[in-house]
Amino acid sequence: MLEIQDLTKRYGKNLAVDHVSFTVPNGKVGILLGPNGAGKSTIIKSIAGLLRFEGGVGIQGISNRELEAKKQFGYVPEIPAMFDALTVREHLEYIHRAYGVSVSEQEIMDLLTRFELEDKQDKLGNELSKGMMQKVSICCALLIRPQVLMLDEPMVGLDPRAIKELKQVILEQREQGVTILISTHMLEMVKELWDVMFVMEKGKIIGQYTKEEAKDQDIEDLFFDITGGDEG
Amino acid sequence: MKSLIYLWKRTMVNRIRKALSKPVTYIYIILGIAYVAMILTGIGSLVMANNWNTPIYLVYALSALVFLSIPSSLLQYAKRKGLLFRQSEVHFLFSAPISPKLILLYEQMKSNMMNLVLTLVVTVLGCTLFGIPVWKMLLYFVLAYVVENVLEAGLVVVLYGNERLKERTVRLLCRAVWLVVAVLVLFAAYMFFTQEASWNVLPLVLDHPFLQCIPIIGWNIAFIRLLILGPTVLNVVCTLLYVVFALLLLVISIRMRCAGDYYEDAMKFADDYQEIMQKKKKGETSGVSIGKKKKYGKAQVEYKGSGAKAIFYRQLLEYKKNKTFIFGIFTLISLALGVGIAIFAYLNHLSASPYRFFIVPGVMAYMVFIFTSYATKWSKELENPYTYLIPDSTIRKVWYATLIEHMRSLVDGCLITIPAAVVLRLTPVQAVLTVLIYVCLQATKLYFNVLSEALLGNILGNFGKQMMRLLGEGIVIMIAVLACVAGTLLVNVEFGFFALILSSVILTGLVAWGGSIAFSKMESLQ
Numbered sequence: 106m107l108e109i110q111d112l113t114k115r116y117g118k119n120l121a122v123d124h125v126s127f128t129v130p131n132g133k134v135g136i137l138l139g140p141n142g143a144g145k146s147t148i149i150k151s152i153a154g155l156l157r158f159e160g161g162v163g164i165q166g167i168s169n170r171e172l173e174a175k176k177q178f179g180y181v182p183e184i185p186a187m188f189d190a191l192t193v194r195e196h197l198e199y200i201h202r203a204y205g206v207s208v209s210e211q212e213i214m215d216l217l218t219r220f221e222l223e224d225k226q227d228k229l230g231n232e233l234s235k236g237m238m239q240k241v242s243i244c245c246a247l248l249i250r251p252q253v254l255m256l257d258e259p260m261v262g263l264d265p266r267a268i269k270e271l272k273q274v275i276l277e278q279r280e281q282g283v284t285i286l287i288s289t290h291m292l293e294m295v296k297e298l299w300d301v302m303f304v305m306e307k308g309k310i311i312g313q314y315t316k317e318e319a320k321d322q323d324i325e326d327l328f329f330d331i332t333g334g335d336e337g
Numbered sequence: 338m339k340s341l342i343y344l345w346k347r348t349m350v351n352r353i354r355k356a357l358s359k360p361v362t363y364i365y366i367i368l369g370i371a372y373v374a375m376i377l378t379g380i381g382s383l384v385m386a387n388n389w390n391t392p393i394y395l396v397y398a399l400s401a402l403v404f405l406s407i408p409s410s411l412l413q414y415a416k417r418k419g420l421l422f423r424q425s426e427v428h429f430l431f432s433a434p435i436s437p438k439l440i441l442l443y444e445q446m447k448s449n450m451m452n453l454v455l456t457l458v459v460t461v462l463g464c465t466l467f468g469i470p471v472w473k474m475l476l477y478f479v480l481a482y483v484v485e486n487v488l489e490a491g492l493v494v495v496l497y498g499n500e501r502l503k504e505r506t507v508r509l510l511c512r513a514v515w516l517v518v519a520v521l522v523l524f525a526a527y528m529f530f531t532q533e534a535s536w537n538v539l540p541l542v543l544d545h546p547f548l549q550c551i552p553i554i555g556w557n558i559a560f561i562r563l564l565i566l567g568p569t570v571l572n573v574v575c576t577l578l579y580v581v582f583a584l585l586l587l588v589i590s591i592r593m594r595c596a597g598d599y600y601e602d603a604m605k606f607a608d609d610y611q612e613i614m615q616k617k618k619k620g621e622t623s624g625v626s627i628g629k630k631k632k633y634g635k636a637q638v639e640y641k642g643s644g645a646k647a648i649f650y651r652q653l654l655e656y657k658k659n660k661t662f663i664f665g666i667f668t669l670i671s672l673a674l675g676v677g678i679a680i681f682a683y684l685n686h687l688s689a690s691p692y693r694f695f696i697v698p699g700v701m702a703y704m705v706f707i708f709t710s711y712a713t714k715w716s717k718e719l720e721n722p723y724t725y726l727i728p729d730s731t732i733r734k735v736w737y738a739t740l741i742e743h744m745r746s747l748v749d750g751c752l753i754t755i756p757a758a759v760v761l762r763l764t765p766v767q768a769v770l771t772v773l774i775y776v777c778l779q780a781t782k783l784y785f786n787v788l789s790e791a792l793l794g795n796i797l798g799n800f801g802k803q804m805m806r807l808l809g810e811g812i813v814i815m816i817a818v819l820a821c822v823a824g825t826l827l828v829n830v831e832f833g834f835f836a837l838i839l840s841s842v843i844l845t846g847l848v849a850w851g852g853s854i855a856f857s858k859m860e861s862l863q
Contacts, residue, residue: 153431155431155601155604156604157598157601170597172434172436173434175432184424186428187425188348188423190351191347191348195347198343199347200433202339202340203340204434205434229351230425242428245429
């Protein structure tokens with residue numbers, strides 16, 4: 106479970122996130138929507154422990170600042186940044202050591218094959234395209250077998266096959282009880298994935314729907330109903 | 338910890354392997370060894386010539402290093418700016434289950450590799466040049482490196498990783514460091530005016546017992562003196578204080594809670610640093626500072642003409658939005674240079690010299706040749722797809738993309754020439770020709786940059802391009818000087834200048850024509 110309690114973040118005098126609280130239950134996919142500058146990235150970075158903030162973030166009931174919480178938390182940032190001098194394979198090896206997970210050779214190969222990286226294993230970080238970096242970033246996040254997975258604009262830069270594969274992975278993770286939070290502008294891409302939706306504007310959550318509440322209503326209609334026509 | 342060791346090890350192995358696979362690395366290694374040998378020989382000669390080859394002079398040199406390094410480290414760590422985190426580290430280290438303190442130590446150790454090399458060099462120099470017994474220098478190498486690293490690691494964790502220090506406390510700490518520096522400077526000034534008004538005051542200051550009593554900085558000096566010169570009551574007491582302080586910091590840093598509050602500052606610094614590095618890679622060095630965005634005003638420009646001319650007018654619009662228009666730090670340097678030449682000429686009565694006509698062009702050629710070129714708007718044109726899409730000839734694109742640079746050269750040339758021309762009593766014609774020489778020299782440099790971009794791209798990196806530019810410029814300057822000498826000897830000075838300009842223009846035109854390949858397709862940059 107991912108719990109955000111009264112999260113507030115200021116950059117100097119500018120209030121970027123204003124007392125935001127929400128919860129994504131176990132085995133559910135939450136999506137965070139909102140126009141540019143709504144505060145989504147600030148929330149994502151706060152959850153990932155990259156920003157100082159007021160309030161609390163709980164990962165499986167543990168504060169996100171604790172190492173125990175980090176062990177259960179996979180993060181795919183919007184802009185992946187690879188180690189220049191590490192190969193794709195070495196990135197995975199590093200993650201495997203940092204998180205202390207036991208992963209078999211076959212599991213690593215399966216993951217690489219799934220994202221069409223098996224022939225890129227020996228490529229260095231600075232030799233990868235943006236799309237390939239994104240795939241490596243996703244593989245690293247999946248390798249740790251997270252209980253909570255957070256993806257910030259994960260489809261950007263991916264080719265159609267990788268997008269399809271990622272959607273499949275997200276559904277499989279949900280089936281396995283993983284809590285997932287996705288921040289995205291691409292409503293079309295998360296149509297069949299979401300369980301709970303949070304819409305943000307000017308640093309606040311202005312609307313929240315569960316799939317059950319929405320019934321058959323289209324995600325775009327819901328979003329534009331809440332935001333009054335602004336594009337996400 | 339194992340993951341960080343793995344990360345460091347693999348990074349080093351891959352970097353070395355990659356470097357060794359490039360032929361240019363071997364050239365760099367040879368040049369590097371030659372450079373280090375030259376520096377060390379230079380230091381050796383300097384030390385021997387001045388009879389500085391005794392242990393005390395090594396102590397003075399190390400004391401000076403302490404003065405330079407410790408206050409700046411303290412200030413940087415207190416402001417959470419001393420460590421260079423990369424974006425990849427933000428991505429893969431900060432969200433990983435690795436102790437934030439360990440991450441700090443990892444960064445500190447990485448940046449400290451240079452310190453290890455420096456300590457090693459000092460050890461070797463101590464044994465060979467300053468006549469200090471090997472065992473003493475080995476002791477220095479081990480103890481100085483260990484204790485200084487413990488202290489530095491403690492400072493990094495306590496200052497960078499501290500989550501209790503309020504902004505006000507950090508400000509006070511920074512002021513305290515500045516206060517210590519100010520006290521040291523005042524003390525040196527006091528000694529200068531009361532004891533010895535010459536460079537000889539330095540040993541008096543560095544030997545003074547007061548110096549060793551200054552917390553951290555002075556204690557570190559006492560520690561060095563104890564290891565190299567032997568014990569005195571003062572240096573033993575201050576060394577004890579130094580070691581106790583280092584251990585105390587170590588204990589505090591172990592016990593202190595650090596959950597990663599510094600990540601936010603480190604992440605911002607990593608982003609800013611990345612931006613700076615990208616700009617520097619492209620050669621943009623003027624007006625680039627970490628964390629500061631350039632501000633632009635409002636402006637308008639009327640496009641007169643079409644095709645490649647649009648590049649010129651767009652650049653003009655951008656410059657008009659600049660607070661200082663086309664002027665910058667180089668404008669001031671040019672003015673200072675002009676005034677400097679004028680003062681030098683006045684003091685040395687050079688206005689009567691038969692070679693006075695060649696003083697300003699000589700200085701100009703030297704400056705143009707030695708100074709690395711600052712990247713300007715023309716180089717950015719090569720990154721813009723529209724530069725290639727504009728339906729016009731490549732030579733016109735090169736001309737209009739660099740036209741403003743020629744105008745800047747004209748202004749800079751005037752600033753260098755006019756003050757000097759007044760003192761050197763040059764005729765208006767000679768002054769105008771001198772300005773034109775500067776414009777030609779700068780144009781040569783600029784077009785060699787274009788040509789090196791076109792021919793080398795990323796093959797040999799900035800160093801290779803720089804070498805090609807220097808070689809090309811050297812050849813052009815040599816031919817132009819020969820033309821000038823011939824013209825002066827055969828007709829007169831004005832004709833010599835004219836021959837210089839004419840030959841430069843022809844050669845520069847050829848280089849520009851060659852460089853226009855860079856504007857033919859974007860691929861040439863890859």
